[in-house]
Amino acid sequence: MKKVLSIILALLMLSLPLCMSASAMSTTLLVDNAELLSSTENTEISKQLAEISEKYSCDVVIFTTEEGEADGDGDYAEELYGELSYEDSDNACILLVDMGSRKWEYYGRGLAHKAVNEDGFNYLADKFEPLLSEGEYYDAFSAFIDGCDELFEMAENGKPYTEPFSFCISFFVALAIGIVLAFIVTAVMKGQLKSVRSKADARDYVVDGSFKLTENRNIFLYRNVSRVVKPQSNSSSNGRSFSSGGGASKGGGSF
């Protein structure tokens, strides 16, 4: 009887981790259509994705393709996000790598939105984008997962990532402000010393009531149209784009 009970207990213990990861595995967390990873690497990345998804109850998905439809603004990743079924559709993120257009896109909701603000987005991208460019896809995806882990943890602790205060840049910006302000104030002071100016007009000597308009016509000559590229309001540094709103963070870049 003891032997039977210990076998049942062992089976229960073995099935427990499977049950725990069931929610994370309800969606395939790694879809490598572009075949960037070997089978070993595929298994390892899938395992890392499952772990982080389970740790934060937030599905982290990596999707690779060769379609060339991504343009780096996050729209394609958003579309894909809608097509995939998540355990919790309002708490997940996707990294899309498109080998056709050499663009990557990110789309995240819930914790993946809270954690990946503009600063977090750039921090994350700085981790994996250079590796994508070098063709180190396994390392890039690992770096992405590690980055998500760091950002999610900070967000869960109530302190989402913010870029560290740059003393050097701030010093030079403050110096430039000081110089411009000093220049304006001293120019005003110098202007107080000058009062001799020539008078180009004779308006003080116009005879009252002498102005009479006898000819008044406007001839339309021609028109021309010029156009300039509309600046992207959601642009970010390093040639990336990022936008946040509606409970989601999205963006992308090139590699």
Add this chain to the structure above:
Amino acid sequence: MAVLQEYKCPCCGGAIEFNTTVQKMKCPYCDTEFEMDVLKEYDDALKNEPTDDMTWDTTPGTEWSEGEDENLASYVCQSCGGEIVCDSTTAATSCPYCDNPVVMMGKVSGMLKPDYVIPFKLDKKAAKEKYLSHIKGKTLLPKLFKDQNHIDEIKGVYVPVWLFGADTDSHIRYKATRSRTWSDSKYIYTETSHYAAIRGGEIGFAQVPVDGSEKMDDTLMESIEPFDFKEAVDFQTAYLAGYLADRYDVDAESSIERANQRIKFSAEEAFRQTVTGFATVTTESSSVALKNSEAKYALYPVWLLNTTYNGKKYTFAMNGQTGKFVGDLPMDKGAFFRWFFGIGAVASAVSFAAMYIIYLLS
């Protein structure tokens, strides 16, 4: 005999051709298209533009009548050569322009009698007060300059001016543009419509003054304008008592160019006010013709103060009628750099602190 009509592009000035594809006149250089009627109207407007006619009837001043100038004495500055005239009861000792001693030459000769004079309305005391007020509150003025007392050297001088007055017929063409902007998902479009705004009419000017003294800086004299000619009176030598009068050494003919510049500029500005509803308006051509022109010779009252600081001459002038006081002041370079670096350092420190606080708060 047929005449070949050639139109110039209002946009770039190139010769325009008829384009059979668009059935319009099109400039082969800038690709701008024009309606035929528009070009004809514009061309007619260009052809009918008159040219400037700014000639003056200049017979200002009058000859002295018998015995009228007997009470006037003439002095010459040995340094700048300026000739000063004053009442025989007034003793002139130094030149009002360069402060050097003057020498009495005797009676006035070869000088026109002024038509008008605006008598001094403000006295030396008022001029002193204005000078003190002028140097007050100037942060970069050298302390040494402030401390030196120059105010007793202020002199009242009647400065000779030529007064030009005329009715004008003006014809002005302005280049005007109107813009509208719209955008789609990728581009911002700006459509600019170009117009020729043609204005014509009359405007009159009276007593436009031009400095008739070479020693008196023209810019300084213009800076203390305007003078109110309504208070001018016919010239009488009695008005010179107690003051110096400069004898003109720039004649009326030589002063016409400056009067024309000011009158033409003001005519263009006055008609420009009627070109409304456009984003930009620039004068493209203008012609002014004078009618009923006349020039007069007058003496205008000016309080003058000359001083030298660090080897450089500084002249101050006050309108003896209105009290307007002008004169460029020297700058303390040490104070300038102290203020510049002081403000720069404080503003930089405050900006840096503000950026750090904003970072902490965000």
